[in-house]
Amino acid sequence: MTIENVQLVSAALFALGAYGVVSRRSLITVIMSLELMFNGVVIAAVAFSRFTPAAALMSGDPVTAEAIRSALTGHVFAIFVTAVAAGEAALAFALVFAMYRATESVEITDAAEMKN
Amino acid sequence: MSIMEVSTLTTIAFWAASAMTLGFAAIVVTQRDVFRAAIALAGSFLGVGILYFILSAEFVGVVQILVYVGAISVLMAFAVMFIQDIASGSRPSQGRIVGAVVAVLIFAALAFTAYNTNWSTMDEITDPVAVAALTEGYVEIGEGNEMTIVTTAPESSTDVVIENDGVFVDSTSALGVSLIREYMLAFEIIGLLLVASLIGGLMLMRDPPQRDESEQETGGASV
Amino acid sequence: MDQAFLDNSLWRNIYCVLAGDSAQCASREYSSGLLPGGMEWLAFLIAAAAIIGLFVNGVLGGVIVLIWGERRLFGRFQSRTGPNRWGPFGMLTSVADAIKTMFKEDLVPAEADRILFNLAPVLIAAPALLVFSVIPFGIGTYVADLNIGVLFIMAVTSLTTLSVLTAAWSSANRIAILSALRSIALLISYEIPMALALVGIIMLAGSMSLGDIIAAQNVPFIIVQPLAFFVFFLAAMAEMARAPFDLTEAESELAAGYLNDYASMKFGIFFLAEFMAEISTSAIVTTLFLSGWRGFDPIPSHFWFGAKLIAVLFVIIWFRMTLPRLRVDQVLKFAWKGLFELTLINIVVTAILIAIWPQPTTSQLWMMAAINWPIAIISIWGVSKLLGTSSYDKPQPDADNPEYPVGSEEIPAASVYKAESTSQAQASNEGGD
Numbered sequence: 008m009t010i011e012n013v014q015l016v017s018a019a020l021f022a023l024g025a026y027g028v029v030s031r032r033s034l035i036t037v038i039m040s041l042e043l044m045f046n047g048v049v050i051a052a053v054a055f056s057r058f059t060p061a062a063a064l065m066s067g068d069p070v071t072a073e074a075i076r077s078a079l080t081g082h083v084f085a086i087f088v089t090a091v092a093a094g095e096a097a098l099a100f101a102l103v104f105a106m107y108r109a110t111e112s113v114e115i116t117d118a119a120e121m122k123n
Numbered sequence: 124m125s126i127m128e129v130s131t132l133t134t135i136a137f138w139a140a141s142a143m144t145l146g147f148a149a150i151v152v153t154q155r156d157v158f159r160a161a162i163a164l165a166g167s168f169l170g171v172g173i174l175y176f177i178l179s180a181e182f183v184g185v186v187q188i189l190v191y192v193g194a195i196s197v198l199m200a201f202a203v204m205f206i207q208d209i210a211s212g213s214r215p216s217q218g219r220i221v222g223a224v225v226a227v228l229i230f231a232a233l234a235f236t237a238y239n240t241n242w243s244t245m246d247e248i249t250d251p252v253a254v255a256a257l258t259e260g261y262v263e264i265g266e267g268n269e270m271t272i273v274t275t276a277p278e279s280s281t282d283v284v285i286e287n288d289g290v291f292v293d294s295t296s297a298l299g300v301s302l303i304r305e306y307m308l309a310f311e312i313i314g315l316l317l318v319a320s321l322i323g324g325l326m327l328m329r330d331p332p333q334r335d336e337s338e339q340e341t342g343g344a345s346v
Numbered sequence: 347m348d349q350a351f352l353d354n355s356l357w358r359n360i361y362c363v364l365a366g367d368s369a370q371c372a373s374r375e376y377s378s379g380l381l382p383g384g385m386e387w388l389a390f391l392i393a394a395a396a397i398i399g400l401f402v403n404g405v406l407g408g409v410i411v412l413i414w415g416e417r418r419l420f421g422r423f424q425s426r427t428g429p430n431r432w433g434p435f436g437m438l439t440s441v442a443d444a445i446k447t448m449f450k451e452d453l454v455p456a457e458a459d460r461i462l463f464n465l466a467p468v469l470i471a472a473p474a475l476l477v478f479s480v481i482p483f484g485i486g487t488y489v490a491d492l493n494i495g496v497l498f499i500m501a502v503t504s505l506t507t508l509s510v511l512t513a514a515w516s517s518a519n520r521i522a523i524l525s526a527l528r529s530i531a532l533l534i535s536y537e538i539p540m541a542l543a544l545v546g547i548i549m550l551a552g553s554m555s556l557g558d559i560i561a562a563q564n565v566p567f568i569i570v571q572p573l574a575f576f577v578f579f580l581a582a583m584a585e586m587a588r589a590p591f592d593l594t595e596a597e598s599e600l601a602a603g604y605l606n607d608y609a610s611m612k613f614g615i616f617f618l619a620e621f622m623a624e625i626s627t628s629a630i631v632t633t634l635f636l637s638g639w640r641g642f643d644p645i646p647s648h649f650w651f652g653a654k655l656i657a658v659l660f661v662i663i664w665f666r667m668t669l670p671r672l673r674v675d676q677v678l679k680f681a682w683k684g685l686f687e688l689t690l691i692n693i694v695v696t697a698i699l700i701a702i703w704p705q706p707t708t709s710q711l712w713m714m715a716a717i718n719w720p721i722a723i724i725s726i727w728g729v730s731k732l733l734g735t736s737s738y739d740k741p742q743p744d745a746d747n748p749e750y751p752v753g754s755e756e757i758p759a760a761s762v763y764k765a766e767s768t769s770q771a772q773a774s775n776e777g778g779d
Contacts, residue, residue, distance in 0.1 A: 008133060008134045008137040009131050010237075010242050013137075014136070014233065014234070015237065016144070016145065016174070018229070018230050018234050018237065019230060019232075020144065020145065020148055020171075021229065021230075022226040022227065022229045022230035023145065023148045023149060023151075023226065024148070024152075025151055026225070027152035027225045028153060028219075029221065029225060030152075030218045030219045030222030033318060035161075035202055035203060035206070036151070036152075036160055038199070039151055039160060039161065039199060040151065042191075043151065043164070043167065043197070044151075046168065046171045046191075049171075050174060050175075050178075052286055053175060053178050053183060054267065056180070057179055057291070058127070058242065058245065059242060059244075060245050061260055064248050064250065064253040065247060065248060067250075069271075070250055070252045070253050070272045071270070072263055072272060072300075073305065075253070075257070075261065075290055076290070076297050076300060076301040076304075077301075078257060078290055078291075078304075079290060079294055079297055079301060081180075082182065082183050082294060083301060083302065083306055085187075086182075086183060086298075086302075087306075087309060088207045089183075089186055089187060089190050090190075090313045091313070092191075092195070093190050093191075093194060094316055094317050094320035094321075095320070096195045096199070097196055098320050098323050098324055098327070099323045100199075100202045100324075101294070101324040101328055102327065103202060104202075104205070104206075105327050107206050113206055121335055132387055132390065155457070158459070159459070159461070159462065162465075162508070181493065181494050182494055182497070183497055185494050185500075188501040188505075189497070191505065192505060193501065193504030193506070193508075194504075194534075196508055197508060197511060197530065200512075200515070201530075203515075204511075204515060204523065205526075215498040236454055287492070292493075293493040295494055295554060297703070306497055
């Protein structure tokens with residue numbers, strides 16, 4: 008488990024998500040693939056925090072508590088992205104319902120025309 | 124430094140969890156039945172959570188399971204249940220070949236970048252206090268700007284002494300402190316964002332207001 | 347912290363017997379291991395498999411005993427004996443139940459999604475068992491002492507919502523889906539008070555690890571944080587879909603709801619998972635609120651844990667037998683307007699107390715208890731006033747017939763509908779016989 012291996016897994020998840028977004032017809036599956044892309048990115052961020060030293064600890068300055076905590080920046084990023092993804096998933100599904108109410112399907116090809 | 128070494132069992136666990144994650148993700152993007160895709164997505168999230176545990180990020184892993192598997196997957200399954208049309212399945216659209224090519228190119232670019240970058244490793248940290256703070260434990264003495272970090276507590280000290288585990292051994296308390304000190308603004312904005320998405324979701328799900336006959340043909344949902 | 351207090355001695359005994367030369371076993375008196383030198387990973391795996399086998403079988407055995415015990419207690423609460431046919435005191439009844447369940451025909455509906463239909467019982471049993479991996483059953487007897495143990499328990503119990511959805515959807519049955527929607531609304535509403543009630547415990551102990559929480563309970567936390575115990579106990583009973591919150595398995599209403607189409611052993615697994623959840627909830631309450639395995643010295647710690655576990659189980663069964671079932675809107679109102687506010691009050695009060703006395707000693711814990719109990723009583727009383735009582739408590743006179751004394755003991759004969767015709771019908775019946 009080196010950092011390159013974790014990056015490989017993250018890239019694979021991101022690529023699978025990208026394939027899903029482009030090539031699926033149902034809006035719900037598109038949103039699911041978007042969530043996969045989110046997860047791929049966050050894995051990479053957490054791997055950075057685990058394998059790469061924080062800059063504040065590499066310089067010759069005396070170690071402060073803030074410098075130690077800066078090693079966890081990837082984790083903080085992960086938590087914020089998780090919260091944002093949760094809020095975004097809720098809104099995305101509200102939009103899906105709105106679209107279903109307007110046009111009776113959730114296939115993205117049926118929403119290809121502008122109003123009027 | 125022991126933080127860069129991983130045991131064989133950890134490597135096996137890592138590859139098993141990655142296989143689980145990528146396998147379920149492949150099911151999500153290829154499965155025709157949308158409910159099965161939603162359950163496979165939950166499995167993929169669980170795999171990602173296990174990966175976080177392997178990467179010494181326990182708190183992030185638990186939050187992933189709580190939020191993604193416990194809430195977002197349920198939300199997706201609800202959406203699938205309420206929209207009856209999609210029970211007939213999701214046919215792949217014509218973008219399959221192009222999508223596959225794009226995905227492979229993205230993967231190749233990211234993998235190439237990962238393997239050709241000169242990553243700095245944790246072994247380059249030389250300060251023994253820093254090394255101990257990440258792997259074994261450290262002691263904070265004093266308050267405010269006069270705080271010093273040492274590896275062992277002095278025997279007689281009248282200052283405030285806080286003993287911590289290594290940051291990668293128990294990341295939760297360090298994460299909590301950094302959220303409240305360094306990232307306070309972002310923390311509050313996230314709260315505001317969640318309230319905004321809550322209100323936005325409720326507004327979008329209101330019953331559409333009654334319209335005249337002539338306007339109903341324009342369709343569209345408006346708030 | 348005394349390291350021997352929190353040491354995993356069960357694990358270490360098994361591991362060191364197998365691989366005696368490892369660094370972890372040097373301080374003990376194991377002369378040599380059974381396995382040759384380089385195979386410590388095999389010792390790890392064998393020890394892990396042995397401990398997991400021990401725990402899982404122990405839990406399943408506990409479930410069997412619990413099913414018997416619950417039915418006997420139902421009998422005693424209803425002034426009857428309970429099962430007493432099979433074995434002494436009816437102890438083999440659950441074995442007979444299991445055999446009966448296994449021999450039933452295993453039906454799968456024709457329109458059901460086979461993979462998901464077969465997967466749903468697995469998805470519901472796995473979280474119920476996973477919780478037991480962090481709970482210490484005695485000194486040094488646990489599978490893992492995670493430093494985020496409490497949050498792990500919360501995360502794992504939130505996995506049941508997904509399995510309920512899978513079970514309902516894969517049955518392809520409208521009644522099942524309706525029942526599952528109500529059940530999921532119940533489950534997600536009660537997750538939040540359950541998790542927030544534990545924030546006060548985490549603040550007091552300074553750590554999320556279950557071993558540290560037990561070590562911090564010089565005074566059991568049920569005394570120091572009564573409000574947290576109240577909220578957590580009720581929220582956990584709702585999470586188990588247990589009376590008085592058992593609207594999902596209201597047998598008289600929805601005909602077993604989302605479990606409608608499950609026959610034989612799949613239903614058996616759902617049934618087992620519910621009882622495993624009951625034992626795990628009791629174990630969590632024992633560990634977090636009743637100071638786990640701590641007790642007085644000559645009696646071993648496993649006995650103390652078992653005694654406290656049985657006491658909590660008794661209270662849960664008592665609640666089921668005594669309280670009537672709540673409606674779904676009452677249940678949701680109770681979660682959002684009642685328990686949620688109580689948790690917020692508890693968090694604020696505990697935060698103030700911790701700011702005054704960080705890292706409390708035993709006497710400071712007693713002072714915190716003395717402050718918390720009046721606050722708990724006042725806030726529970728206040729919230730119950732806020733929730734209001736139902737309109738059935740104050741019966742109103744009937745608008746159509748104002749002379750009918752609603753709620754009174756005596757019913758005048760003139761108010762009884764068709765009084766004369768029923769007596770005529772009785773006379774004609776007797777004449778006919």
